[in-house]
Amino acid sequence: QVQLVESGGGVVQPGRSLRLSCAASGFTFSGYAMHWVRQAPGKGLEWVAVISFDGNNKEYADSVKGRFTISRDNSKNTLYLQMNTLRPEDTAVYYCARQQYSGSWAPADNWGQGTLVTVSS
Amino acid sequence: DIVMTQSPDSLAVSLGERATINCKSSQSVLYSSDNKNYLAWYQQKPGQPPKLLIYWASTRESGVPDRFSGSGSGTDFTLTISSLQAEDVAVYFCQQYFFTPLTFGGGTKVEIK
Numbered sequence: 160q161v162q163l164v165e166s167g168g169g170v171v172q173p174g175r176s177l178r179l180s181c182a183a184s185g186f187t188f189s190g191y192a193m194h195w196v197r198q199a200p201g202k203g204l205e206w207v208a209v210i211s212f213d214g215n216n217k218e219y220a221d222s223v224k225g226r227f228t229i230s231r232d233n234s235k236n237t238l239y240l241q242m243n244t245l246r247p248e249d250t251a252v253y254y255c256a257r258q259q260y261s262g263s264w265a266p267a268d269n270w271g272q273g274t275l276v277t278v279s280s
Numbered sequence: 281d282i283v284m285t286q287s288p289d290s291l292a293v294s295l296g297e298r299a300t301i302n303c304k305s306s307q308s309v310l311y312s313s314d315n316k317n318y319l320a321w322y323q324q325k326p327g328q329p330p331k332l333l334i335y336w337a338s339t340r341e342s343g344v345p346d347r348f349s350g351s352g353s354g355t356d357f358t359l360t361i362s363s364l365q366a367e368d369v370a371v372y373f374c375q376q377y378f379f380t381p382l383t384f385g386g387g388t389k390v391e392i393k
Contacts, residue, residue: 194382196330203373203384203385203386203387204322204324204330204373204375204384204387205384206375206381206382206383206384209380209382218380218381219381220381221281221381254329254330256329259332259335264318264377264378264379264380264382265335265377266320266322266332266335266375266377267330267332268332268341270329270330270331271329272328272329273329
């Protein structure tokens with residue numbers, strides 16, 4: 160079955176960097192676009208970024224554009240989120256999620272359990 | 281950006297009764313070329329990631345009970361739970377996937393009365 164396992168979260172000081180990973184299994188990773196979505200404690204969902212199945216197309220939320228970079232390694236079945244210049248408002252659980260299908264934008268039909276990022280001095 | 285507004289913020293419904301959640305988008309998410317509404321609904325239970333319930337505004341994801349239904353078109357959408365069960369206690373989110381940035385509604389918390 161589809162499995163997505165995030166890692167790399169933790170406590171980091173403002174201005175520092177962190178890289179999240181999402182290991183995928185149970186499906187043909189290279190055939191699907193992938194998303195990062197975050198959720199601040201006790202708050203709603205915020206879409207962060209998407210990458211196409213081949214890595215050639217990427218889109219970002221305005222709140223992270225220029226600071227975060229989404230990437231993927233299809234040979235390793237792994238999705239990444241490089242987060243630079245972190246701010247306290249980036250504190251959230253970060254979920255990776257598989258897009259339902261490729262071709263255009265689509266909802267996320269499988270989600271990981273999330274990894275918590277806390278930005279605090 | 282397309283703003284998604286959900287109402288109410290929370291509702292309490294008796295077991296077996298109907299629950300109705302509304303979602304309004306700041307611009308139409310109906311694509312004229314394929315006549316599809318790019319609108320999804322998710323359910324999130326405490327401590328769990330979201331789960332996709334409905335896509336294309338009214339298509340149930342595989343395995344989702346038929347007491348969940350979605351309706352609406354253009355800018356106004358509804359998620360209905362026809363007969364609330366105890367396991368339906370959760371927060372429900374709508375999401376548009378018509379344009380990036382993909383945007384979510386603020387969520388509606390459903391509880392048992």
